[in-house]
Amino acid sequence: MTKKRLDGWFAVEIFMLLAFIAVLIYPLFGIIKQAVIMPDGSFTFDQFTKFFSNSYHFDTLKNSFRITIFVTVLTLVIGIPFAYFYAFYRLRGAKLLFVVSILCCMSAPFLGAYSWVMLLGRAGVITKFMKSAFGIITPTIYGFGGIALTQTLKFFPLVFIYMNGAFKNIDNTLMEASANMGCVGVKRLFKVVLHLSMPTILASALMVFMQAFADFGTPTVLGEGFKTFPVLLYNEYLGENGSNYNFAAALAVIAVLVTAVVFFFQKWATNRFRFSMNALHPVEKKEAKGLFGLLIHLYCYILCGIAILPQLYIIYLSFRNCKGAVFSDGYSLVNYQQAFKKKLVMASRNTVIMGAVALITIVIVAVIIAYLVVRRSSPMSHTLDTIAMLPYIMPGAVIGIALLIAYGSKPFALTGTMTIMILSFIIRRMPYTIRSATATLMQIPLSIEEASISLGASKLKTFAQITVPMMSSGILSGAILSWVSIVTELSSSVILYSNKTATLTMQAYIYIGRGEYGTAAAFAAILTVITAISLFIYMAVSKSEDVRL
Amino acid sequence: MKKYNALSGRRHLDQEVLTVGSVNISIRDAVKKYGENVVIPDLNLEIKEGEFFTLLGPSGCGKTTLLRMIAGFNSIEGGDFYFNEKRINDLDPAKRNIGMVFQNYAIFPHLTVRANVEFGLKNKKFPKDKIRAQAEKFMKLMQIDQFADRMPERLSGGQQQRVALARALCIEPDVLLMDEPLSNLDAKLRVEMRTVIKNIQHSVGITCVYVTHDQEEAMAVSDRIAVMNAGVIQHVGEPKNIYQRPANLFVSTFIGRSNVIKGRLVAEDGRTFIETAGGYRAEFLNIREEHRKTQDVLLSVRPEEFLLDRKAREGISAKVDDSVFLGLNTHYFVHLASGEEVEIIQESSIDKIIEPGTEIKLTLNTEKVNVFTADGSENILTGVRNDCAR
Numbered sequence: 001m002t003k004k005r006l007d008g009w010f011a012v013e014i015f016m017l018l019a020f021i022a023v024l025i026y027p028l029f030g031i032i033k034q035a036v037i038m039p040d041g042s043f044t045f046d047q048f049t050k051f052f053s054n055s056y057h058f059d060t061l062k063n064s065f066r067i068t069i070f071v072t073v074l075t076l077v078i079g080i081p082f083a084y085f086y087a088f089y090r091l092r093g094a095k096l097l098f099v100v101s102i103l104c105c106m107s108a109p110f111l112g113a114y115s116w117v118m119l120l121g122r123a124g125v126i127t128k129f130m131k132s133a134f135g136i137i138t139p140t141i142y143g144f145g146g147i148a149l150t151q152t153l154k155f156f157p158l159v160f161i162y163m164n165g166a167f168k169n170i171d172n173t174l175m176e177a178s179a180n181m182g183c184v185g186v187k188r189l190f191k192v193v194l195h196l197s198m199p200t201i202l203a204s205a206l207m208v209f210m211q212a213f214a215d216f217g218t219p220t221v222l223g224e225g226f227k228t229f230p231v232l233l234y235n236e237y238l239g240e241n242g243s244n245y246n247f248a249a250a251l252a253v254i255a256v257l258v259t260a261v262v263f264f265f266q267k268w269a270t271n272r273f274r275f276s277m278n279a280l281h282p283v284e285k286k287e288a289k290g291l292f293g294l295l296i297h298l299y300c301y302i303l304c305g306i307a308i309l310p311q312l313y314i315i316y317l318s319f320r321n322c323k324g325a326v327f328s329d330g331y332s333l334v335n336y337q338q339a340f341k342k343k344l345v346m347a348s349r350n351t352v353i354m355g356a357v358a359l360i361t362i363v364i365v366a367v368i369i370a371y372l373v374v375r376r377s378s379p380m381s382h383t384l385d386t387i388a389m390l391p392y393i394m395p396g397a398v399i400g401i402a403l404l405i406a407y408g409s410k411p412f413a414l415t416g417t418m419t420i421m422i423l424s425f426i427i428r429r430m431p432y433t434i435r436s437a438t439a440t441l442m443q444i445p446l447s448i449e450e451a452s453i454s455l456g457a458s459k460l461k462t463f464a465q466i467t468v469p470m471m472s473s474g475i476l477s478g479a480i481l482s483w484v485s486i487v488t489e490l491s492s493s494v495i496l497y498s499n500k501t502a503t504l505t506m507q508a509y510i511y512i513g514r515g516e517y518g519t520a521a522a523f524a525a526i527l528t529v530i531t532a533i534s535l536f537i538y539m540a541v542s543k544s545e546d547v548r549l
Numbered sequence: 550m551k552k553y554n555a556l557s558g559r560r561h562l563d564q565e566v567l568t569v570g571s572v573n574i575s576i577r578d579a580v581k582k583y584g585e586n587v588v589i590p591d592l593n594l595e596i597k598e599g600e601f602f603t604l605l606g607p608s609g610c611g612k613t614t615l616l617r618m619i620a621g622f623n624s625i626e627g628g629d630f631y632f633n634e635k636r637i638n639d640l641d642p643a644k645r646n647i648g649m650v651f652q653n654y655a656i657f658p659h660l661t662v663r664a665n666v667e668f669g670l671k672n673k674k675f676p677k678d679k680i681r682a683q684a685e686k687f688m689k690l691m692q693i694d695q696f697a698d699r700m701p702e703r704l705s706g707g708q709q710q711r712v713a714l715a716r717a718l719c720i721e722p723d724v725l726l727m728d729e730p731l732s733n734l735d736a737k738l739r740v741e742m743r744t745v746i747k748n749i750q751h752s753v754g755i756t757c758v759y760v761t762h763d764q765e766e767a768m769a770v771s772d773r774i775a776v777m778n779a780g781v782i783q784h785v786g787e788p789k790n791i792y793q794r795p796a797n798l799f800v801s802t803f804i805g806r807s808n809v810i811k812g813r814l815v816a817e818d819g820r821t822f823i824e825t826a827g828g829y830r831a832e833f834l835n836i837r838e839e840h841r842k843t844q845d846v847l848l849s850v851r852p853e854e855f856l857l858d859r860k861a862r863e864g865i866s867a868k869v870d871d872s873v874f875l876g877l878n879t880h881y882f883v884h885l886a887s888g889e890e891v892e893i894i895q896e897s898s899i900d901k902i903i904e905p906g907t908e909i910k911l912t913l914n915t916e917k918v919n920v921f922t923a924d925g926s927e928n929i930l931t932g933v934r935n936d937c938a939r
Contacts, residue, residue, distance in 0.1 A: 450622050451655035451713075453642045455669030455720060469659045 008460065012368060013380050020387045023423055027402035028256075028390070034249035034405055047250035057232065061254070064229035067144060068213045071151045075208050076201065078152065079159025082303060084189070085296040086160070087167035089288040092297065097304050099539070101157035104307040106481070106531055108488035108505045110217025111524050113150045114512050115310030116141050117221065118317060143226040150218050153307045155211060159204045166200035167193070172281040198273040206266040210259060214395030216491040221512065229255060230491065233397050238495060249405065252398040259393040311528050318525035322518025335522035342519060343507065344526075351503040351530075354418055355486045358425035362433050363479050365426070367468060370437035375446070385434070392431040396491030399427050403496065416498030424492040429482045440474030441467070473541070480538040484531055504530070571756045572632040572723045573598040574619065580627030581614055581780070588614055589780040592628070593937065596758060597773075601750050603759045605767040606777035607803065612760045613728055615777075619758060620726050621645055632723055643672075648717030648755075650727040654709045656701040662688070662712050663697040669720035687719035690749065707738045714746070718753060725750065725757045731766060743770050764804050768792070775937065776800045785936040793917065796935040798925030801849040807919075808855075808891035812848045814920070814929075816841050823848065823913075823920065826887030829865040831915050833930075840922075840929035849919040852880070852894035856912045859903070864910030867891075869903050883909065 037043055051057045082101075086094060104112075119126050120141040130136045139145060170193060178184070178192045194201070219228040233255060237248035288296055321330045336344075369388055372381035391399060403424055407414040414420040444467065452462040468475075488505050497506045504527045511520035574596040581589035589611045596602045604612035617623040619630060621642030630637050637645055657665050666684040675683065688694040691711040701709060710730060717725060730746070731739045747770045750757045761767050767774050768788040775785045776799075784796035795801035802809065812825045814836065821836045823846065858864075866886040873880040879902060881893040893911070903909065920929050 445653055445655065447651040447653055447655040448657060450620070450642070451649060451651060451716075452657070452668070453622075454620060454645075454647050454649040454726075455716065456643050456646075456672035457668070458643060461672070466657055470657070472659075 016384050024390050027406035030405040031249045031252050031402045035253045047247050060227045060229045060232040067147055071212045072205050072208045074152045075156040075159045079156040083160045083163035087164050090285040097300055100304040100308045101160050105157035106484045109215055109490055110221050112154050112310045113218040113221035115314050142222055142224040146222040147219050151212050155208045158207050162200050162204035166197040168282055170196055172283045199270050202270045230397050252401050255395050255398050263393050314521050315525045318521040325515040325517050335518040338519045339522040347504045347507045354422050358422045358486055359483050361426050362429055366433040366437040369434050370441045374441045388434050389431050391427045399424055400492035400495030418501050420496050421501050425486045433478050433482050436478035440471045444470050476541050484534050571599050575631040578628035582626045599754045601757045601772045603767045603771040603774045605774050610777045611780040612777050616726055616760045646723045648722035648725045650713045650717050650730045652729045654713040656709050656712055658701050661698050666716045673720050683719055687715040691715040706734050725755050727759045782937045786934050790934050794933045796928055798921045807849040810848050810889050812846050814844050814846045816843050827865040833915055835931045837929055837931050845923040847921045847925055852892045854914040854917045855893045861910040864912040867909050867911050869905050869907045872902050
């Protein structure tokens with residue numbers, strides 16, 4: 001059976017390895033090279049020294065850490081109780097709460113920020129109302145507080161979705177056993193429920209940390225004087241004050257190192273809480289009665305209400321009359337007309353074409369990698385798997401810069417093409433899809449494939465007719481989520497886009513930047529509706545609440 | 550009822566013609582290793598054509614490994630596997646023409662029952678116009694034809710098992726392999742399905758290799774059983790022989806319940822006696838010639854092979870510790886004068902159950918009790934038929 005390794009799959013492995021080297025390893029080395037080798041060819045660590053010695057630069061990293069840690073803790077504090085109430089009590093309109101919270105965390109990153117500016121900014125509706133009605137001056141939305149508010153409201157649903165999954169895996173008999181030994185209520189929540197969920201708490205914390213740390217949109221819109229690391233990175237690379245590619249590359253290296261350290265710290269921490277659970281008897285939801293019931297309903301609804309507010313407000317704004325940056329009274333479709341004039345059709349087409357091509361590629365690659373890892377475990381397949389996970393620790397801006405360095409100049413010169421945008425989408429989303437495909441495949445017993453082979457089907461036929469169809473529901477639900485995150489991708493497109501390849505998200509971002517808020521609102525509203533429709537399809541397809549982000 | 554056609558090597562049934570080929574399987578010097586870990590050191594086995602053959606042993610003994618080597622899902626590190634005269638070591642699993650039934654049935658969940666059954670036919674280049682009829686025939690045989698268009702998730706475990714059997718059989722395989730097919734069913738269904746499996750195998754006449762750790766199940770279905778332990782076949786034989794004349798102490802304790810007590814074989818004037826602690830002595834007439842010499846032995850006494858006579862004066866002294874009344878039988882837990890603890894089964898009598906603490910005398914049913922060498926490696930009685938002994 002030594003021949004086994006030399007069949008068609010071996011060729012696939014080689015091909016994948018070469019592809020990964022081309023789009024991941026090579027660009028990553030490009031960044032490192034640019035960080036230490038100056039245009040004149042000299043080797044130096046000056047760029048790193050420059051970063052750490054200059055407080056203007058170094059403070060952005062400190063700012064990023066402060067805000068990210070703050071947001072991570074806050075999302076856990078807010079999200080875990082929400083998930084607990086959701087998982088253990090029969091809430092009215094639970095489905096609505098679920099949909100709303102997914103919608104919030106899947107929306108484009110800067111839209112929330114922009115909408116909060118419209119609500120709580122200097123000329124925001126709430127600001128003005130509070131001032132005229134009560135004479136209260138609301139705290140500023142700009143800076144630390146505003147970023148924290150926006151990111152927390154965007155990312156707490158991540159914690160909720162993860163924790164809801166973990167709580168559902170807790171077997172009811174464990175709860176009963178705990179009660180039997182006299183441990184109930186809040187004590188049981190901390191001693192049993194949360195302890196059992198610790199791996200998931202850590203996983204969701206990591207997820208929030210990675211996303212908040214790499215978030216470029218929110219701090220750009222709301223930062224003003226408060227500069228975070230991704231913003232500095234972007235400015236140094238494409239900034240109006242002249243760009244310094246070597247310094248930007250050094251920043252990118254630092255960003256990867258930071259996320260890598262956090263990633264491995266989380267892995268280490270998770271390993272200390274490793275156990276697997278599978279609930280045979282899931283916990284039955286209790287009726288939420290009395291004052292307590294009222295309070296938990298209030299908590300959940302107010303939280304989701306605030307979180308969805310920016311998106312609803314944007315849709316509302318898109319129908320308001322608007323001229324330039326100023327919204328005036330009355331409603332019309334003028335913003336949509338403006339959007340139409342300004343490449344709405346092209347942006348939609350770009351979004352659909354690039355999204356679809358990226359998605360198809362991601363799905364194919366993910367299925368193949370999952371198959372290689374789960375069914376043909378070998379040093380080679382594990383190498384592939386590890387390389388494929390690299391983008392997980394690469395913030396979007398870093399991927400954008402890496403691709404530009406690697407393929408921005410001759411002989412490739414992909415700058416401004418759809419190809420480079422599609423590549424970045426594929427790279428950014430691949431690790432998540434591979435994870436969900438691997439998890440799906442692990443659920444399928446090997447004997448099913450053996451049955452097919454013993455019934456005379458070839459390996460290829462078995463893969464195509466048995467394995468892939470059985471994975472399809474898992475793949476499809478993962479693909480829809482990937483689709484949504486591709487459609488709302490900003491942080492690497494903002495570096496890679498050109499006039500011809502701008503997506504809906506990019507257009508919305510561009511018009512916010514230009515101060516054409518009406519047009520931006522129209523783009524944003526369309527984007528929000530696309531996101532919402534995609535998520536409804538996802539819910540219909542997946543039939544379960546186990547969202548795998 | 551059955552006619553055997555020597556020319557085609559196929560059996561035909563009078564009432565319904567089910568043409569299924571059948572082969573004998575020869576395994577010579579098989580070796581299985583996982584890395585440096587040898588799971589099967591050197592295994593030889595002959596499985597006869599049309600036979601219901603069971604691999605029986607504790608978990609981890611290598612029985613499933615061996616089955617998967619026959620199926621082609623496990624690599625073979627040494628030795629030769631033959632279907633009739635054809636060496637199959639390097640034959641692709643898809644081309645071995647094997648029907649396989651898995652522990653979890655491995656029904657394709659995204660295909661209907663019919664599509665599951667037809668799956669193999671479509672792959673095996675079965676004439677297109679006959680696929681439907683062939684599938685129908687086997688679904689009828691397994692009594693699942695009324696579920697033909699259902700999805701598998703809407704079937705019970707027993708019904709899924711029938712689908713798995715129909716799917717495996719309708720491709721007319723040379724060999725049917727079954728890997729603990731009943732272990733996921735509840736006790737009642739397990740008994741029902743093993744009868745179904747046995748009847749189907751007999752009516753189709755296909756060579757069948759069956760893996761189980763359940764000795765009662767093995768006895769119920771098998772023509773012959775191979776008892777395995779630690780990758781080595783201990784005893785191959787008919788169920789009755791394996792139970793009554795186990796080849797060694799392992800087989801005797803694994804199949805059914807056995808009390809093992811120490812004894813001494815005494816050869817005197819051409820006669821052989823067994824002595825046990827407590828002064829018991831009985832003549833054994835069935836010791837094999839080469840073992841008729843004075844030596845230490847181990848006796849394997851099944852609970853029903855102790856004779857408990859309340860009035861007896863002679864026998865092994867023992868004291869009753871406990872008793873369990875189970876209707877048909879009453880079980881006594883006693884300890885012998887030597888300290889050895891044994892279990893005795895008596896047909897329940899109308900008398901009072903013997904009280905704990907009562908001193909009793911036990912004698913042995915010398916015709917049935919098995920005698921092993923002191924290391925337990927060999928049964929020294931006549932009548933042991935072990936097809937794997939070389």
